Amino acid sequence: MMKRLPVLLILFVVVACSTMPRTDEGSITFIHLNDTYRIDAVEDDKRGGFSRVVTLVRELQGEGRDVRILHGGDFLYPSLESQVWDGMQMVDAMNFLDAVAPLYATSGNHEFDPRGPESLVTALRGSRFDWVGDNFRFDTGDPEADAILKSGFTFTAGGRTVGIFSLTLHENDGGNARPYLEIDPDYMAVAERAIRSFEERGVDLIIGVTHVHMWQDIELAGLKERHPKLAFIVGGHEHEPQHSPGSEAAAVVMKGASNARTVWQIDVGFDAAGNYTVNEKRIEVDEAIPFDPEYEKLVAKWQALLVEKFPFLEARVGTAALRMDAREQEIRTSESSWGNFIVDQMRTAFGQPHAELAFINSGTLRIDDFIEDDILFEDIGRTFGFSSHLRHTTVTGAEFRDILEAGYRGEPYAQGYFPQVSGFRVCVDHSRPEFDRIVSLQVPATGGWAEIDDDREYTLVVPDFLYNGGDGYSIPHDRFASRPASELKYLVLDAILRAQARGRAVGKPITPDNRRIHILADPNERCWGQ
Numbered sequence: 001m002m003k004r005l006p007v008l009l010i011l012f013v014v015v016a017c018s019t020m021p022r023t024d025e026g027s028i029t030f031i032h033l034n035d036t037y038r039i040d041a042v043e044d045d046k047r048g049g050f051s052r053v054v055t056l057v058r059e060l061q062g063e064g065r066d067v068r069i070l071h072g073g074d075f076l077y078p079s080l081e082s083q084v085w086d087g088m089q090m091v092d093a094m095n096f097l098d099a100v101a102p103l104y105a106t107s108g109n110h111e112f113d114p115r116g117p118e119s120l121v122t123a124l125r126g127s128r129f130d131w132v133g134d135n136f137r138f139d140t141g142d143p144e145a146d147a148i149l150k151s152g153f154t155f156t157a158g159g160r161t162v163g164i165f166s167l168t169l170h171e172n173d174g175g176n177a178r179p180y181l182e183i184d185p186d187y188m189a190v191a192e193r194a195i196r197s198f199e200e201r202g203v204d205l206i207i208g209v210t211h212v213h214m215w216q217d218i219e220l221a222g223l224k225e226r227h228p229k230l231a232f233i234v235g236g237h238e239h240e241p242q243h244s245p246g247s248e249a250a251a252v253v254m255k256g257a258s259n260a261r262t263v264w265q266i267d268v269g270f271d272a273a274g275n276y277t278v279n280e281k282r283i284e285v286d287e288a289i290p291f292d293p294e295y296e297k298l299v300a301k302w303q304a305l306l307v308e309k310f311p312f313l314e315a316r317v318g319t320a321a322l323r324m325d326a327r328e329q330e331i332r333t334s335e336s337s338w339g340n341f342i343v344d345q346m347r348t349a350f351g352q353p354h355a356e357l358a359f360i361n362s363g364t365l366r367i368d369d370f371i372e373d374d375i376l377f378e379d380i381g382r383t384f385g386f387s388s389h390l391r392h393t394t395v396t397g398a399e400f401r402d403i404l405e406a407g408y409r410g411e412p413y414a415q416g417y418f419p420q421v422s423g424f425r426v427c428v429d430h431s432r433p434e435f436d437r438i439v440s441l442q443v444p445a446t447g448g449w450a451e452i453d454d455d456r457e458y459t460l461v462v463p464d465f466l467y468n469g470g471d472g473y474s475i476p477h478d479r480f481a482s483r484p485a486s487e488l489k490y491l492v493l494d495a496i497l498r499a500q501a502r503g504r505a506v507g508k509p510i511t512p513d514n515r516r517i518h519i520l521a522d523p524n525e526r527c528w529g530q
């Protein structure tokens with residue numbers, strides 16, 4: 001896996017017509033994407049990738065459309081490459097997009113992963129695309145870099161002026177709090193203030209480019225009732241496609257799938273009186289769309305640099321016993337063999353006796369691909385896009401049940417907080433109210449399984465991120481806990497190498513008998529099929 005197709009195979013070029021078609025007066029076509037962590041495609045090169053987006057944009061331009069690209073944030077981190085170049089490979093790729101069609105990007109929480117401002121300053125200074133933001137501003141110590149972020153941003157296309165308001169997540173909603181960053185948590189007030197100023201400036205159209213939760217975007221979309229020029233909101237943070245239809249009183253809301261696996265095409269037209277129409281189309285970015293040969297040169301350049309940095313990148317470290325689905329749409333909604341293998345290692349991280357319970361937010365596992373056949377060092381590098389140190393502590397059975405409820409809150413679509421688990425099994429009914437959805441939580445007992453004992457203390461290993469309240473989990477801090485130790489990436493690498501030395505393949509199939517997570521398809525179904 002992860003091998004690149006030879007560039008020659010994919011040299012289907014969309015040839016522009018020799019007579020340039022006339023640009024349709026005043027109409028604008030937007031391509032929206034969000035949460036892109038790779039300069040190349042994913043799923044063994046079969047889905048997503050900027051290269052295919054470039055082809056798409058060039059095709060639309062060939063039809064005479066004025067195309068603008070919108071990015072809903074999360075691109076600098078996390079990834080294998082970002083651990084080396086602090087996101088500059090993404091800046092390079094986004095500059096390429098911007099040269100094909102102007103790109104306007106908001107910032108996601110991951111743009112602010114580093115504690116210091118240095119890499120953000122480098123990214124800002126290296127960007128030729130526009131950074132937009134209305135509820136946040138930078139204070140990096142470099143005023144010129146700070147000024148690159150534009151609020152109240154407008155652009156003109158085909159004689160029409162468009163205003164973009166842009167928002168990012170405050171720490172109260174899972175954003176990063178950083179000393180070089182100020183974020184206003186009152187999204188609604190900021191958006192309305194920006195919209196009013198656009199109205200005063202007489203813009204023809206207003207759109208939102210955001211990185212907040214879907215339900216917050218839907219709330220913001222209601223501003224159309226008072227501000228009819230608000231045409232649509234596109235966003236990021238969720239990694240699977242989202243759509244909330246528009247009406248007289250609500251703007252349409254859209255988000256694509258991470259790594260440009262799904263993007264949105266939004267055609268905006270105007271009549272003579274200046275009334276606009278919005279037509280949105282969801283585009284699955286797959287093998288039907290060829291790579292762009294020019295863009296592929298950029299991919300090849302960074303790939304060569306990466307191999308220079310990690311000569312052992314393509315070294316085989318182990319063997320997969322089965323094809324393990326670690327794509328985000330799977331790993332963020334259900335148990336995964338790759339997730340199970342990783343969380344099993346967590347329980348061993350602090351020596352004997354092994355911890356009884358462990359879990360991890362699936363958002364930590366970034367590979368968005370299958371693990372099969374040879375496991376390469378690259379697979380480990382891509383699974384762990386950032387460092388993850390582990391903590392050892394204790395909780396009672398009752399506390400643990402409460403902690404874990406957070407993993408099943410909200411809608412049952414792909415969520416980065418969805419847990420991969422070890423040392424217990426859990427049965428969940430999404431038709432029940434939030435924080436009361438765990439029907440059964442069982443631990444091994446003589447002769448099989450038994451419900452977790454509410455009063456007993458259990459040993460637990462979790463990433464430091466979750467111990468500190470990340471992703472909405474609240475783990476008690478009033479008893480002994482280890483310092484953050486044992487880096488998960490190396491723990492997993494070590495386990496794979498040890499299995500390899502013993503001639504063993506890694507990973508076990510999930511069967512109805514051994515499954516750890518049972519999401520009830522219907523409330524009358526029995527847990528564990530009993």
Ligand SMILES: [Zn+2]
Pocket residue numbers: 074108109110211236237238
């Ligand atoms: Zn995000």
